[in-house]
Amino acid sequence: MARTAAPRKRNKSSRHRAKLKAKHTKQRMRAKGQLQKRGGGRRLRR
DSSP states (O other): OOSOOOGGGSOOOHHHHHHHHHHHHHHHHHHHTOSOOOOOOGGGGO
16 A cells, blocks of 8 residues: 555554564564564454
8 A cells, every 4th residue: 555545545554554564574584583483463462
């Protein structure tokens, strides 16, 4: 959704995009071997 979108759809939830971004960062760090793989996530602490 980086390109143009309908105005009502534009701010979906920044939380969602932040989560995706964090996921990719973690994957990259894991590929470099800087981060151990941890199970669980946000759903765990409910």
